[in-house]
Amino acid sequence: MVTHIKSLRSVSRAAAAILLLAGLAGCGGMFGSVDGSGLGGRPGATNPEVRSVSASQATLPLTGGTVTFFADVTDDGTLARVWAEISRPGATPVTVDLARTTGITYSATWTAPAADPTETGPIIYTVRIHARDNLGNVTTSNVFAITLQSEAVADTEAPAISGQAVNPTTLPFTGGQVTFSANVSDPGGVARVWVEVTKPDGSTESVDLTHGTDASYSGTWNVPMKSPTGGAAATYSVRFRAQDAAGNAGATDPVTFTVQPDTEAPVVAGTAVNPAVLRFPGGDVTITANVTDPGGVASVTAEVTRADGGQESVAMTNTTGATYSGTWRAPANTRSDDQALVHSVRVRGQDAAGNTSTGDAVTVTVHSASAPPVQPNP
Secondary structure, three states: HHHHHHHHHHHHHHHHHHHHHHHHOOOOOOOOHOOOOOOOOOOOOOOOOOEEEOOOOOOOEEEEEEEEEEEEEOOOOOEEEEEEEEEEEOOOOEEEEEEEEEOOOOEEEEOOOOOOOOOOOOOOEEEEEEEEEEOOOOEEEEOOOEEEEOOOOOOOOOEEEEEEEEEEEEEEEOOEEEEEEEEEOOOEEEEEEEEEEEEEOOOOEEOOOOOOOOOOOEEEEEEOOOOOOOOOEEEEEEEEEEEEEOOEEEEEEOOOEEOOOOOOOOOOEEEEEOOOOEEOOEEEEEEEEEEEEEOEEEEEEOOOEOOOOEEEEEEEEEEEEOOOEEEEEOOOOOOOOOOOOOEEEEEEEOOOOOEEEEOOOEOOOOEEOOOOOOOOOO
């Protein structure tokens, strides 16, 4: 009987020990795992950490293309999956798994499909990187975007120039003002319009044109007087030029205008002699005339035809304004028949181009010794 009671006590102690061990094993989450992993929680008890998310390019053409996604992902336990979720309005999201490349960096490539031909862009895809550990904890990154849009087309087209004109196309030798006009257009905007004038001597000059209405541009230029040398017309060549905002430049074929040679003779007017009548000894006579020429007076002379038919030339100088003057000594009247000597005077002007003209004739009279006294000129 006593032996039986001792046996029961031994069984009770063994059962209590087993129950205690079982309780300790069931409370491993509170006191630490029995496999020696230590206190303070289970592996993977916190969410994964996702950092440094990026894409190899944020913009693609409407024809699509390949993008590589990157992310740095860590976890205190074991990562089960890292993936990208790619969405756009009106479409089912697409997922792409990222694989570990080096260290904590994960990456994957994704090919964006080409846009529908009716779509002009931009088409925006939003991307999130997700990470899940083996206990089901999930972390999602901030959103970044991939955009499909029309590619910028480089402007290589020069401005279009039309209707170019020069007015007038013929000028007198004195030159004058010409007007340049043209229509200029460019899809990207016109930055400058000008003409390049090539002169008869080969030198060039630029004249900027100003914008008028619509596509019209115009400007004026003062053409200098033609050089008096050379009998041919002077030809000017004009090339219209335009530049757009991208620096593309266009030019027209040259158009021409001419400046005619100087064929206009000087104008000689108001020829006068003083005195016009002298006594028989003769004497000095002052010859005056007004001489003008648009191209400039080169020389003025008085041509004297004496009573005996002889010729004399008297150089005249400019005194004031258009007035020229010179002095001629009338010879004495030594005739024995008491006839007066009548001399003819004409003033001749010449310009730089060699054109000449002669004014009306005036006379100088020298009386004989027997003639009555000469009344002075009023």
